[in-house]
Amino acid sequence: MYRFGEFDVARVRRLLAGDVTPEPTRPPGKPPQLCDACSYRQVFGTLHQMQAIVAGDIGCYTLGALAPFEAMDTCVCMGASLGVGLGLRHVLPFEQARRVVSIIGDSTFVHSGISGLVEMVYNPPPGGHVLIILDNSTTAMTGHQEHPGTGRTLEHRATGRVVFEDLARGLGIREVHVVEPRLGSDEFEQVLTRCLNSGELAVIIVRRPCILIAKQLKEYERQAQEAECACVCETPLPAS
Ligand SMILES: Cc1ncc(C[n+]2csc(CCOP(=O)(O)OP(=O)(O)O)c2C)c(N)n1
Numbered sequence: 001m002y003r004f005g006e007f008d009v010a011r012v013r014r015l016l017a018g019d020v021t022p023e024p025t026r027p028p029g030k031p032p033q034l035c036d037a038c039s040y041r042q043v044f045g046t047l048h049q050m051q052a053i054v055a056g057d058i059g060c061y062t063l064g065a066l067a068p069f070e071a072m073d074t075c076v077c078m079g080a081s082l083g084v085g086l087g088l089r090h091v092l093p094f095e096q097a098r099r100v101v102s103i104i105g106d107s108t109f110v111h112s113g114i115s116g117l118v119e120m121v122y123n124p125p126p127g128g129h130v131l132i133i134l135d136n137s138t139t140a141m142t143g144h145q146e147h148p149g150t151g152r153t154l155e156h157r158a159t160g161r162v163v164f165e166d167l168a169r170g171l172g173i174r175e176v177h178v179v180e181p182r183l184g185s186d187e188f189e190q191v192l193t194r195c196l197n198s199g200e201l202a203v204i205i206v207r208r209p210c211i212l213i214a215k216q217l218k219e220y221e222r223q224a225q226e227a228e229c230a231c232v233c234e235t236p237l238p239a240s
């Protein structure tokens with residue numbers, strides 16, 4: 001009895017009561033999915049359609065592994081998308097290797113993806129590689145925390161920002177693209193196709209705020225402008 005699954009209260013009660021009758025069937029659960037208007041949908045739709053081999057990572061976007069996209073082939077731990085993707089590029093036969101992409105969220109990238117990008121530059125696979133950074137300006141999956149790529153502190157006040165495109169260019173990557181996914185636009189598909197065919201190292205930053213924080217972002221921007229204004233107004237004029 002119960003060789004698999006979880007011991008919940010109902011099961012423990014049954015055990016204590018010596019009840020060995022078959023368990024009642026549970027109602028079917030609803031599989032988790034990306035929000036309806038999430039910009040990740042376009043990205044994973046394209047990856048699915050292009051039959052890319054996708055080394056994935058951890059965040060909301062891991063849901064790209066599930067139907068209807070089924071467009072994530074590996075997910076190991078935070079930051080693993082780069083190491084796994086590069087490994088696949090090195091060992092797979094050329095026809096498969098050229099379809100490999102790594103995909104990572106903005107927060108995961110600053111947490112533990114940057115070292116993988118350094119590795120990509122230092123030990124480049126012969127056919128190049130493509131990294132997609134999903135920059136939704138937040139850490140959505142764990143409750144919308146800020147991170148060094150948002151330019152806001154954990155209290156949402158303006159601070160220094162790690163600019164991913166500058167970082168990638170600074171590391172010597174020449175193919176760096178920033179794309180805003182929009183309904184009806186095939187820009188992402190075009191850029192991805194070009195990068196995959198180029199045989200070079202490429203970074204594509206897909207930038208669009210998570211829809212669940214879009215309103216708050218406007219408020220943070222307003223507060224930042226107000227704070228800047230107050231700072232300028234309070235600066236004493238130089239003595240003439
Ligand atoms: C070592 C480790 N620390 C923390 C977590 C919890 N965690 C899950 S996803 C995630 C970050 C997700 O943010 P992002 O990459 O920006 O993706 P988003 O959810 O915004 O799509 C974190 C910190 C984890 N899975 N592993």
Ligand code: SF4
Pocket residue numbers: 033034035037038039040060136140141210211212
């Ligand atoms: S919370 Fe944001 S990032 Fe996550 S699925 Fe919804 S829209 Fe996409």
